[in-house]
Amino acid sequence: MKKFIFFLVMLMVISSVNVSVFAASNTDQKIDNFRGYLVEKAKNDKFTANNLEKFDKLSKKEKGKFVELIYNKEIKEKAIKALTDIGIGDEVKLANGDVIVKAEYEDSFITNKKSGVQVLSTEQSGWGSYKWTMTVLGIPVTSLQTKVYYTYDGSTNKVIRSDNAINSHSNYDPLIIVTDGVSSHWKSGDYAYGNGPFTIYGTASFGFVSASVAIIVKTKPGYVTGWKESI
Structure with a gap:
């Protein structure tokens, strides 16, 4: 019984870690996608280049927050x-x-x-x-x-x-x-x-x-x- 309970606890811990890793990975992908979008637009638009510069100056946490808001x-x-x-x-x-x-x-x-x-x-x-x-x-x-x-x-x-x-x-x-x-x-x-x-x-x-x-x-x-x- 103790082994079974220990197994359930470990399964819950592993699952929560996987969810956190997936969420982080998903946010990182959104950051990469959005930055790539700006880079492409900036090739022909100086105003986009200004926004790209502002985006790059954000911290990683702020970038994550930014893209979550953009895709909300x-x-x-x-x-x-x-x-x-x-x-x-x-x-x-x-x-x-x-x-x-x-x-x-x-x-x-x-x-x-x-x-x-x-x-x-x-x-x-x-x-x-x-x-x-x-x-x-x-x-x-x-x-x-x-x-x-x-x-x-x-x-x-x-x-x-x-x-x-x-x-x-x-x-x-x-x-x-x-x-x-x-x-x-x-x-x-x-x-x-x-x-x-x-x-x-x-x-x-x-x-x-x-x-x-x-x-x-x-x-x-x-x-x-x-x-x-x-x-």
Whole structure:
């Protein structure tokens, strides 16, 4: 009987060790896979090279945590949902703050003012942007941005016309694919508007989850706001 109990105890110990070894091995494989993914993308993208450098600076424990978060379907679904829920200037924290989804704006008029750039001519070019970003352990993983360019009167700061709108994205997440739609722009009242549509697709391993959203920016010199619309 004692031998049998001893056998069961040893079997449980061996099993737990095997599970730990398998989990560690699985995490190491994810680290290798993700790094290989970044290395391949970095060949033609300097921004990916920057992210690869940031990833390499993480400790092994942090890298393990990073890839477990990246390959976590539940967290990814919540992050994509936050894309349609979050308001400009807000942020959503997931996984105890290790994953952050935020919406930010930027305005060339305010940027130039802080830099000491002076307006000398009547017609000036300006722009405003609205950007949605997901970071994991402080490293940007996916971002969507709409930027609208406009011309304004330098003496009155009133928008004369909208000139162009560009929607762009960056994505270093192997589980999702982001595509840009055709952007549009217009002037209404005192504001220039830009509309940038995007679609996010989950890959096969993610379950083909998708979300389509338009990021709209409304701006004039010294003022930017924006919102999202499901499409």
